Amino acid sequence: MAVIVAAEDDVDVADLLTTTLSRAGHVVHMAGNGPRALQMVAECHPDLVILDHGMPGMTGLDVARRLRADDATSGVPMMMLSAITPDGAREVFDQVLHKPMPFRQVVDVARDLLDTSRPRLTTGRALTDPERLAAVSRLLAEPDPVDELSLALEIANIAEATRAQAAVVGLVLDKALQTITSVGLPDLVVEAGGAPLDWTPCGVLAGTDRPMLFDDLITDPIFRDIPMVTFSGVRSYAAVPMHSPEGLVVAVLGVMAPEPGRFGGGTLDLLRAAAPRLMKLIDRRR
Template sequence: MAVIVAAEDDADVADLLATTLSRAGHVVHMAGTGPRALQMVAETHPDLVILDHGMPGMSGLDVARRLRADDTTAGMPMMMLTAFAPDGARDVFDQVLHKPIPFRQIADVARNLLATTGLRKLTTGRPLNDPERLAAVARLLDEPDPVDELALAMEIANLAEATGAQSAAVGLVLDSTLQVVASVGLPDLIIEAGGVPIEWTPCGVLAGNDRPVLFDDLTRDPIFRDLPLVSLSDVRSYAGVPMHSPEGLVVASMVVMAPEPMRFSGRTLEILTAAVPRIMKLIDRRR
């Protein structure tokens, strides 16, 4: 069994592809656009990526080139499935298949490609739906002590001030939801809901890759510019760090945000990282 991310904007083709690969025993995550495919790769750590070329927002070749340029995904097996292969596709993809093609043949090529690469994992984190990681998060879902809750709120407010951020938050990263634990400056909608879908924020990428993220301007990023968080909060600058359980699993994220571009720097990440032990200690008392 392998984890496969496939990007295809034709709904009928996407359904057939997902069905064929699932019946072959694989876990399949379908994306309808190039930016969504990049986000899924970061969140799920696939063993194989299959890309159409002509997709809205970002072509399959552009997605593949971006993955090849990142050290964590540079060696990831990739297949192009397209009616028209652009120049340079064979220099980037391990396999280029042309539509129309029997879907059974696609599954066979995928099997052979996976066998060649040995289902190697190329990123350092774990998928968001990893059972061990989710169990570690679940242990932190109890109600906090009121004193700890106040201390945590003060820590987050101090972080916002120290980094020059308009808003700051720490949240538990579930498989499909970011549950806000403490925050300052977030929209009332998010506060009242207690969190947001993981797809609304870059936190899934942060947790999936298990490394800090820093964006000078989310509105210029092809993956994140259309996120509801950006439109609801007018967020442009964004910086965040992962937070770990005692076992070393990513269970939470801590982020700061601002409406101005280029607000944060590497120094911001240093401030956040230094605060992690204090804040994680307060969260960990929920067990």
């Protein structure tokens, strides 16, 4: 069994490809466009990526080049499955297949690519990794009221120090961010106790185990259409992962602002310094 991220904007083709690969025993995550495919790769840590070329937002070749340029994903096997082969595709993809073709052949080529010795993605862990989720589940107990107050004061001080409109500490589940403490978040998110990971960059941050800093999310092809931008109006964003004693990413500490260019490298330094202190308070829930 392998984890496969595929991107195909034709719904019928996407359904057939998903069904065929799933019947072959693989776990398939299907994206409808290039930016979503990049997000899924960061979250799911796939063993193979399959990309159409002519998709909205970013072409398949654009996505592949971005993955090859990142040390964390440069070694992931990639297949292009497209009616058109753009110039340069064969230099980026491990295999280029032309539509239309029997999907059984796609399965055979996928098997061959998965059998290669190309190194796999090793930075971070998939959001669905059992060990990571077990570490998160141990932090879901009721907090001590004194610790809860301390966390609230800490996050308020962080928001003030960074001049952020909102700041949050949240547990990263497999599909959602569960808020532990926050200031300045929209009422809808506060009342719900969190938000789907698709609404925020937190899933990618947790999957890659890397800090994130955006001068303006509107200019980013992956995140410009997420609700945090379109609904909440967030433009500037900075966040760092928070780790369990075992070194697993279990939570995120982040700040947000509606103006572009609000945060810089100093903001990340402040968040990095605060994260272990906050994690000690959260870890008492074990």
